[in-house]
Amino acid sequence: MSLRLRLTFKLGAAFVLIWALAAAWMLNDLRNQMMFSLDQRLVASARMVAGLTEQMPGLASVSGGAHLRTEQLNVPGGMACQVSSLRGEILARSHTTPEEGLESRKSGFRDQVIDGVGWRSFTLSRGDLLITTADRQVEREALNLSILLAASVPVGVALLGCLCLLWLGIGQSLVPLNRMRDALMRRSADSLEPLQIHPLPSELKPLLDTQNQLLQRIAKTIERERRLTGDAAHELRSPLTAIKTHLQVARMTEGAARDQSLAHAEEGADRLHRTLEQLLLLARVEGNLSFDDGLHSTAEEVARLAIQDANAGDNRRIDLILPDNLSATPVEMPVGLAVAALRNLLDNALRHTPADTRVELSVLTATDNVVFRVRDHGKQ
Template identity: 50%
Template sequence: MSLRARLLLTLGLSFALLWLLAAAWLYSDLRQQMRDTLDQRLAASARMVAGLVAQLPENAWDQAGSPVLSIPASTGVACQISSPRGQVLLRTHGEFEGGLEAPAPGFADRVIDGESWRLFTYVQNGLHITTADRLSERVTLQRNVIVVAVVPFVVALLGSLVVLWFGIRRGLAPLDRLRSELSQRAPDTLTPIEIARAPSELRPAIDTLNRLLVRTGEALAREQRFTSDAAHELRTPLTAIKTHVQLASRLGPARGAAAIADAEAGIARLQRTLEQLLLLARVESGDAVFADAEPASGQGIAAAALADLSAADRVQVDDRAPGAVIAAPPALASAALRNLLENALRHAPAGEPVTLDIDTAGAQVVFTVRDRGDWPADRSTDALTRRFWRGAVGGGQGAASGAGSGLGLTIVAAIAARFDGELAFEPRAASGLVAMLSLPGAGATQS
């Protein structure tokens, strides 16, 4: 069932039920009011007749042996005057066999000649004055009044349902426009949806859908970027590996062994590039999930990063905040720090140490990596976090050999941004670089 039909059915039934309850209450009140009004009319008629009779001489009825006055029967109304001895002095319906005698003064219901009557008896100076209404006439009057009242009621109810139908159609028009907008879109159209004069109740849904479209667009862009990056970066290593393997099969044992060694180095670089690409894709997508249940200290992060480095003995660590705890996942924090240290070791001269300082700055834990590498003091550091930008200027072993995937610092910047941290660079006075990685702390204590 559509939303329009559901609303119309629910509201229509509710309106009909409320109107019927109101009609039943009004009908009951109307019946009672009409009964009271007609009874008051009977009583007033009897008192009016009593007033007229009171103006006659006192002996006017003494010699009456039969009704003094008998008038033709009127429609549904009767009147009778009886003497103190029970003799009928006047009545309007002479054909009544039993007359209009009432058992007691006041109101009473009687069946006379097969018809129901409503009687009122008033006693004055011994005279019994009785007025009566035929109940069928009352029922006819009530029916006519109800018909007159019901027709406007039914028209108003039907009009309300029609107005309700048009109101629901108009109220749900923005949903129809939204459906039309979505149905006309191409599958790759991810621009935000704009609905003119959208009601406030629909605006949150449109905003949520637009945010979903933005996230979907970002996810598609990441996937396309990952595919493009992988195709761009893996083509050359795969070609080189294939070439080395072919040379190894054609050359002699000595030169073939060198070609196999070059192929293995290419495979290692290819594996490292793939790992970096996958890690970057997971960090940028926001769904990098790691099983570390407990936060790690800055010293623990540094130890995990150094454990994965082949030249860890060249790194000098100065832990100035041994109680600092990192709020970011330890696996990501150690990966970011490892990439920073790898970059510093790659561009520093052979045997030159690299320093790592761990300190706190407010609520941040700061890892500072200093090297005496090949970065000039007057060169801008803006391009350091660009994808696949290697920019070697000569001087370090890594720079000379062309090692590295060009993704290490990009990953560090992505991890820092992912957890509200910061990555900053500063050239050193002579040569080299200072890299500062700030990550949110979970509270720093001094031991």
């Protein structure tokens, strides 16, 4: 699902929910007000008929159940009206009144069902007469439905219009993201220059800055890999050339000269092996690979392992100086990485120190730290 569709769906759903709750509240209040108005119409009609009965002194002599015209009772069309005595005798009624008559023993409003038809009636007591006015429930519900439809259609149309505007507005707001996408798609595979997109909303500037920082890191990584490749090629070329030369000399000579050439070739192979190990270690460091092999060594053990590996095993010129109170606590560092780092320092010291001088390796402790100090006597 696209971001535009997802935003439209979520915001539209929230919008529809809020509008639906507001519309339901409004329509419920409107229905209550309409029912109250219809009830008040029944009350007003009953009072009006009561006023007319006072002007019709011969009403009591009308034969029981006699029908009077609606014009005589002066009630609105569709409304039933019935005039009865306190004994329940129907004195007059409109032609819309059911044959069984309306229940009028109690004053006030009531709901009743006559011949399967629901009625809402109001009875008013005036002297010896009971005036009852009534509406059919089905007519009330039809009126309520028509008002509901009349109020709902504009709300529904407005809601659909708002959703369309929301869709268009979100699409317009996502234009900067589309520009960033197009700018990245137009770039070549080796293009790592920072993106320059203007204008850009403030909310998207952190994204652009992060993208540019990522491009810069990628560029630095690629440059570092290129340098590493060049350095590795240079470091590997020298021992390989020396090995090839010594092997060619050994092929053309005999005796001691041949043995010496083979020994030099072996030294070149050892140098090549150490170079490859250094490259592998560098790749592991830059690749964030784990060095934790589960082994733990003290500072003295790390120093002795580094001396053992230094200068291809020719460690006779290295002096190890240890204090009497050296802690036996394991070094909190991968053993392989600690030994490799210390061995590199020793190799460098031996390489730049005359053959007749010594190299000193001191191990010192200070609180919770351990210090390895390599000292040579080479030329400054």
